[in-house]
Amino acid sequence: MIMELVYKVEGGDFNKAGHASSQIKRVLKQLGVPPAIIKRVVVAMYEAEVNIVAHAWRGVITAGVNESGIRVVLDDEGPGIPNIAQAMEKGYSTASAEVRDMGFGAGMGLPNIRANVDEFNITSEVNKGTVLDFFIKF
C-alpha cells in the first residue's frame, strides 16, 4: 500500500459534496496516474460521494492506493437500500427534490459507478447503512 486516505462525509451537505473526490484527483495526478484512469476513479467516487450526501446521514470514504490500482470503500450510516437490484436499474431513484435541484437523483449514479470500475460490490442493511466497494486497475 502506497497510501491510504480517509474522508468523512456529512449527509445533506451539498456544498461539500465532491470535496473528497477532488482531493483524490489531486493525489492521483501527483502520482502520475493516466488522466483517463483518473477520470474513471473520480467520476465513480463523486457519484458515490453524492449518494452519501443525498441519501445517508454520514459516511466514511477510505481510498487505498498501491501500484496496481485504487480501492475505494464508501461506508455510510443511513436508511440503507431495501432492493439493490432495483437501485442498480437506470432511472430508478428515491432522491428528494433538493437532490434533483443539484443536478442528480435521476437514477444514473449506481449504474454509472459500475460502468467505470473493474470490481464493484455493494451491500446494504435497511436502517443501518450501505457499503460500496470498488477497485480500478492502473
Next chain:
Amino acid sequence: MKLKEIVALVEGKVVCGEQHLDESVEYAFSSDLMSDVLTLRITDFLLVTGLSNIQSIRTAEMSDLKYILIVRDKKVTQDMIELAEDNDMTIITTEFSMFKTSGLLFNAGLKPVY
C-alpha cells in the same frame, strides 16, 4: 470553434477564465442533469447547462472539462467562481435559453458529443 466566437454568438459574458478565449473547442453537450454529463468519456467539450450551482462546477472538475456555458441568465456565485479558477476553467453566461443557445452553436459548427 474559438471560445471568443462562442461568447459573441450567444451574446455572452465571461465570468472567469478570460485567458482561454483564444482556445478552441470542437464538441458540446447540453444538460441540466450532472449524472448524464458524468457518463461522457471525452473531456474536451463545452458544457451547456442551466444548472448554476457548485455541483455543476464540481461535475466539470471530475469530467476534466474546462469550458462551461450557463444559460437562462442564471447567476454564478462566488464559490463557483473560486472553484472554477482553482481548476483553470472558463465560465460564460448567456441570457438565451438552452434550446436557442444549442441551436446557435450547432449551426455554427460545434459538434454534438453524441
